[in-house]
Amino acid sequence: xxxxxxxxxxxxxxxxxxxxxxxxxxxxxxxxxxxxxxxxxxxxxxxxxxxxxxxxxxxxxxxxxxxxxxxxxxxxxxxxxxxxxxxxxxxxxxxxxxxxxxxxxxxxxxxxxxxxxxxxxxxxxxxxxxxxxxxxxxxxxxxxxxxxxxxxxxxxxxxxxxxxxxxxxxxxxxxxxxxxxxxxxxxxxxxxxxxxxxxxxxxxxxxxxxxxxxxxxxxxxxxxxxxxxxxxxxxxxxxxxxxxxxxxxxxxxxxxxxxxxxxxxxxxxxxxxxxxxxxxxxxxxxxxxxxxxxxxxxxxxxxxxxxxxxxxxxxxxxxxxxxxxxxxxxxxxxxxxxxxxxxxxxxxxxxxxxxxxxxxxxxxxxxxxxxxxxxxxxxxxxxxxxxxxxxxxxxxxxxxxxxxxxxxxxxxxxxxxxxxxxxxxxxxxxxxxxxxxxxxxxxxxxxxxxxxxxxxxxxxxxxxxxxxxxxxxxxxxxxxxxxxx
Numbered sequence: 130x131x132x133x134x135x136x137x138x139x140x141x142x143x144x145x146x147x148x149x150x151x152x153x154x155x156x157x158x159x160x161x162x163x164x165x166x167x168x169x170x171x172x173x174x175x176x177x178x179x180x181x182x183x184x185x186x187x188x189x190x191x192x193x194x195x196x197x198x199x200x201x202x203x204x205x206x207x208x209x210x211x212x213x214x215x216x217x218x219x220x221x222x223x224x225x226x227x228x229x230x231x232x233x234x235x236x237x238x239x240x241x242x243x244x245x246x247x248x249x250x251x252x253x254x255x256x257x258x259x260x261x262x263x264x265x266x267x268x269x270x271x272x273x274x275x276x277x278x279x280x281x282x283x284x285x286x287x288x289x290x291x292x293x294x295x296x297x298x299x300x301x302x303x304x305x306x307x308x309x310x311x312x313x314x315x316x317x318x319x320x321x322x323x324x325x326x327x328x329x330x331x332x333x334x335x336x337x338x339x340x341x342x343x344x345x346x347x348x349x350x351x352x353x354x355x356x357x358x359x360x361x362x363x364x365x366x367x368x369x370x371x372x373x374x375x376x377x378x379x380x381x382x383x384x385x386x387x388x389x390x391x392x393x394x395x396x397x398x399x400x401x402x403x404x405x406x407x408x409x410x411x412x413x414x415x416x417x418x419x420x421x422x423x424x425x426x427x428x429x430x431x432x433x434x435x436x437x438x439x440x441x442x443x444x445x446x447x448x449x450x451x452x453x454x455x456x457x458x459x460x461x462x463x464x465x466x467x468x469x470x471x472x473x474x475x476x477x478x479x480x481x482x483x484x485x486x487x488x489x490x491x492x493x494x495x496x497x498x499x500x501x502x503x504x505x506x507x508x509x510x511x512x513x514x515x516x517x518x519x520x521x522x523x524x525x526x527x528x529x530x531x532x533x534x535x536x537x538x539x540x541x542x543x544x545x546x547x548x549x550x551x552x553x554x555x556x557x558x559x560x561x562x563x564x565x566x567x568x569x570x571x572x573x574x575x576x577x578x579x580x581x582x583x584x585x586x587x588x589x590x591x592x593x594x595x596x597x598x599x600x601x602x603x604x605x606x607x608x609x610x611x612x613x614x
Contacts, residue, residue: 445490491525
């Protein structure tokens with residue numbers, strides 16, 4: 130039996146209008162892009178990865194501090210993924226690309242690729258780097274020019290809040306805009322005996338921040354089709370609301386609350402939805418059924434973080450309604466994700482449960498442990514970041530049998546030059562402990578190149594190994610173009 134709570138008419142109408150405005154241009158179906166936690170791990174080595182140089186900056190009290198390596202430091206959604214906050218955008222302009230358009234961190238001045246030259250036009254390469262307001266009082270009167278085409282206005286109750294981002298600490302970007310729009314677009318090419326080109330993703334997020342402590346967020350996207358562009362355009366199930374929620378934030382100790390449609394916070398929220406730790410645990414971002422409707426609370430007082438959610442969910446056999454976020458079945462669940470993300474290392478753990486009828490996917494329980502290390506923080510000439518995650522859980526088959534499964538993911542990123550990363554990763558999955566020789570392995574390696582802010586090219590060679598007798602191994606070459614803002 131379906132449970133379909135009656136929505137509040139005014140709220141339902143407002144959400145629909147808000148999302149349909151973005152949907153007018155969301156005509157290219159594709160899977161979901163999420164976060165890249167290794168970026169957070171890497172950012173801890175220098176303060177000016179995420180904002181202008183801290184000269185004369187006075188650290189605020191812990192209760193007011195925004196500095197965190199949790200997901201909410203760089204993403205509008207505090208659980209990670211999608212639209213970036215001003216500090217995430219600054220990182221994407223100053224640290225990620227070969228050619229920076231915000232001041233390059235001083236520790237990276239001599240890491241440019243050979244023959245490229247010093248083309249970081251926003252960087253002076255001397256001791257007179259830009260600096261922002263040293264206090265909240267100075268931020269309120271900061272009148273340096275802003276150049277930020279897709280972030281407009283300020284909240285109606287003022288430009289600066291004690292718990293919000295301070296204007297001037299992020300170069301010429303608008304720190305806390307009234308309206309912010311962005312995009313995440315991915316086009317892919319896959320070679321595995323045959324050459325296939327297909328759309329992977331288009332997400333068009335919009336955030337409206339009418340007053341401090343309140344943001345309305347909607348991300349409209351669609352599903353991609355590996356079979357090609359025609360099938361993607363003809364898919365009747367897209368576009369749809371990927372995420373849409375009301376967010377209460379800019380609160381003491383980085384506290385927030387949100388309510389709406391979202392993906393539960395669990396484990397490392399990787400940007401590869403095919404990873405076994407995501408797909409094998411019902412968190413494949415390309416599937417609408419991975420999303421839930423509920424509430425989430427969290428906090429990030431500097432380095433520790435915690436996120437807890439309660440939600441209703443749909444049957445695993447169908448996807449939720451495209452625009453009605455209240456369209457759920459008689460299933461419910463909860464999740465907790467907590468840990469400590471320090472400047473050179475981090476650890477965390479997660480727990481999640483789902484309770485549904487057997488025919489709708491059955492009951493599941495899952496636990497996750499993960500960690501990262503950032504040697505670059507301690508050794509300037511060793512630009513390596515590594516992270517690992519192990520997940521374990523149980524689930525039910527259609528017949529009602531309960532069985533255990535597990536997955537592992539490990540990744541190492543080495544920064545060859547500014548904007549050029551060598552990446553190596555390994556996946557493992559055992560989908561059913563009771564079945565012998567059903568586990569799989571995947572290794573991959575390649576380069577991730579960001580020549581200019583908003584443009585990333587990721588090329589990977591991937592090899593798949595299966596243990597099932599009679600099934601052969603496989604390999605492919607995967608290249609994607611990622612356009613983001």
